[in-house]
Amino acid sequence: MEEIRHLILEGGLSPGDRLLSERELSTELKVSRTVIREALKSLEMLGMVEVKAGGTFIKEPELKGIYHTLSYTMALDSVTIFDLLETRKIIEVQAIKLASIRRTSNDLAIISVILEEMKQAFIENDFQKSVAADHKFHSYIVKSSQNKVLSIMMEAASDLFIEVLSITREKLGQYSGMDKAIYAQHFSIFKAIKDQDVEYAEKIMTEHLDSLESELKMIFQGIEPELPRIDEDDLDDL
16 A cells, blocks of 8 residues: 555646556556456545545545544644744744735735734624634635645644634724724735735734734733734725
8 A cells, every 4th residue: 555655646637637547556556456446446445545436546545534533633732922923933934934925816815804804803893703704814824825835734723723812802802993903914014015025024913913922911910011012004995
């Protein structure tokens, strides 16, 4: 089975591509067709291939269940809010540097729409919509990096990221001006990506995630957090 997996990976096959026939695999790997048949059954059970009329085909990965399992495992392993914030820094600070270089006009259009959703949620004081838009914003920036591994890492912890985001926004939302400042930070992040300013994009994302961490630590210590530093021009349309 491992040999067939190596063939799939080394051959650069994509979902929907047809795998070699049992006879061809038997010749290529120098094993009997019975061994090949059993290996293909195992790969089919793992969701890697699909056997149907016309041959054996590479299957689109079904990652959602894996993501939920991973999030559940991390939750049971007592992963803290600060562990997750640290992980977000590792993923998102690198992702935004790539996104600033690689983003497309379509990426900018989608991020702009998400930012508008965030703005409307703020105006309407809709907590659930605000959290959803916040998560979409960060997830799409990672997607705009055009790095599939970073996107998979972000998605793998998505359930926990959303849960932590809800807790974070709920606690920070208790303080006057905080929601407005958080929106301004996101707007600055968008502008940096739009302007393809890699250095500033890295700086503003780092500051955004660092400020979330420090604000939460202050709240847990019973200290009122300071508003993050923002560009007042980014609040003109609110």
